[in-house]
Amino acid sequence: MKETNLNPVSRRGFVAGATTLGVAALAAMAGCAPQAKGESKTPVASTGATDMPSSWDMEADIVIVGAGGAGMSAACTAKEAGSSVLVLEKGGVTGGDTALSGQSALGPWISKQKEAGIDESVERYIADMASSYSHGAFAEQGRELPSEHPFTQLQTELSEEMFEWTSSTIGIGWECDLESPVTEGVLPQPTWDPIAGRSWMNQTPDASVMAAFNKAAESMGIDIRLRTEVDRLIKDGTGRVVGVWAYDENDFPIAVKAAKAIIVATGSFCSNRSMMERYLPVTRGIQGGGCYGVTGDGIRMVRNAGGSVSELDLGCHWYPYEASTNSGQFSTTLIFFGGPEGQVPISQQPGVLLNYEGERFISESEGYHLIGRATAQQPGQEAWYIFDSSPMVADMILGIIPYNNRVVQAETLDELWKITRLPADAAQASIDGYNAAVAAGTDETFGKLLDNCQPVAQGPFYAINIRPKPYCTYGGVDTDLDAHVVDASGNAIPGLYAAGIVTGSFAAREGFYYNGGLAQALIFGRLAGKNAAAEEAWEAASPTGDESKKQSLNEMARCGDCHGDTRAPGEPNYHNF
Secondary structure, three states, X not given: OOOOOOXXXXXXXXXXXXXXXXXXXXXXXXXXXXXXXXOOOXXXXXXXXXXXXXXXXXXXXXXXXXXXXXXXXXXXXXXXXXXXXXXXXXOOOOEHHHXXXXXXXXXXXXXXXXXXXXXXXXXXXXXXXXXXHHHOHHHHOOXXXXXXXXXXXXXXXXXXXXXXXXXXXXXXXXXOOOOOOOOOOOOOOXXXXXXXXXXXEEOOOOOOHHHHHHHHHHHHOOEEEOXXXXXXXXXXXXXXXXXEEEEOOOOXXXXXXXXXXXXXXXXXXXXXXXXXXXXXXXXXXXXXXXXXXXXXXXXXXXXXOOOXXXXXXXXXXXXXXXXXXXXXXXXXXXXXOOOOOOOOXXXXXXXEEEOOOOOOOOOOOOXXXXXXXXXXXXXXXXXXXXXXXXXXXXXXXHHOOOOOOOEEEEOOHXXXXXXXXXXXXXXXXXXXXXXXXXXXXXXXXXXXXXXXOXXXXXXXXXXXXXXXXXXXXXXXXXXXXXXXXXXXXXXXXXXXXXXXXXXXXXXHHOOOOOOOOHHHHHHHHHHHHHHHHOOOOOOOOOOOOOHHHHOOOOOOOEHHHHHOOOOOOOOOOEXXX
8 A cells, every 4th residue: 555645643633733724724714604595605616636645545436425324325336336435434333324213214116006006106296295395494484385396306206216226135124004104203294195105114124224234235345444534525636526535443644535436425414513503503502313423524525625515504303302312212203293194193192292381382293303393492492291191191102212211200280290390370271271172172272183182180190301302404415416516506526426414305405394314315325326336437446455344334332322322331222233
């Protein structure tokens, strides 16, 4: 391996050296100040070479930054197409937010649906998605639903091919109840058309989506470098992105060449507190709930290389309470708040959300994201979910949150108000009003679905502390329909692609309600991998080699590695990848 042109200084040394930046550098940085909404926030990039090394430490045809669902989908696709692939992941395991997801992908699988007698089409799917507009970020900001939805359209068109490929090649066991509507909590009910076959869950025994990708990547000989953090993109004198500067697992800088293209798949900025507070002030003081590594690295790198980013202030997706840290417990939030009309989810059992003023503030059957979002806007950014011991109610609710340590119990409501510190008169009036709505069969105030609900009247009584967390952000890197990163004028930046939630939610950015990130990650990761592999190399690459076999991609990672879980040692606290 050739030596790089840098002295082997560590990351800390590099940062210390950066303090010698002069006036010219500071002046250049001043050009990145925030601008008014609607204006370009992207500085014009120079076409000159940026940090070009005299030699390279690693190289491959395709270099992928991030080993989540999008990155691994791109890697396997590009490798299938005959390109050498190098994946750089700053974490100690693969997965990202995909590993923490509910393992379900939303989208039509038309051939499977038709076999079951379900009348589905891309056009119907898009039309039904439009019915979710009133609950989405555009509606919240007073923006109209656009007439065109090119990214959602393309994602829907490519949905079936993704399901077929991930089933046959990657080994994901997608299954769906073809006799029932969309699984509970995916979209607000009953605005989503109740057609079956649109939500597909990985049912591979003892395996997650990422476990399947890890196995496929190993069998393909894909080189994956864990604990390798990419710092910035490298451009040549023509403006083409040709590589990255990164820090290896020993914290030394390395230059990595991409003979064909770089694919950025670094996730959202949900775990970057400063970015969240800057663009989404409502999240101030709230810790992000996504993977620990989603700190906006890709957004920063792309913007610094002249790529366009937008809609960073569009919003974020919420889940309503701290439901432990693994995918199984995250999924309970979907069950707990939201479900298809006509079926009775937990949220339609006797349960009332009260803020610290003792008042209801939203329908408890509105859906998990909307409840989380509304709770974040309440005093103290918290709420209490009150329920009683009516037949099956307590058993069901307490049974699905075994790891939630924010549940309190009291024999009477007066005692419960003291424990929760809710104002007794206001809280009791809210419960009385809710009970009257149950008796009348309609919730005139908030429109809660009251199917089979009972009054909150039978002790003992319970309260769950609701502390919402943002799960992913809606804005991000701008791309074209081929997954090329574009500049402020909409021109593709040569050699640079992006896929996954680093590009934001295409559904949310086109006026729909956020419909999950897994399908988008797998579909556009695959698209980026195909197009990048078809690029003409600017220079031949000498692949680094299959070093990933020296690492265990399926090692057990403590949840604290991802979320800061501080449970005592010895307690069950692992991701099952």
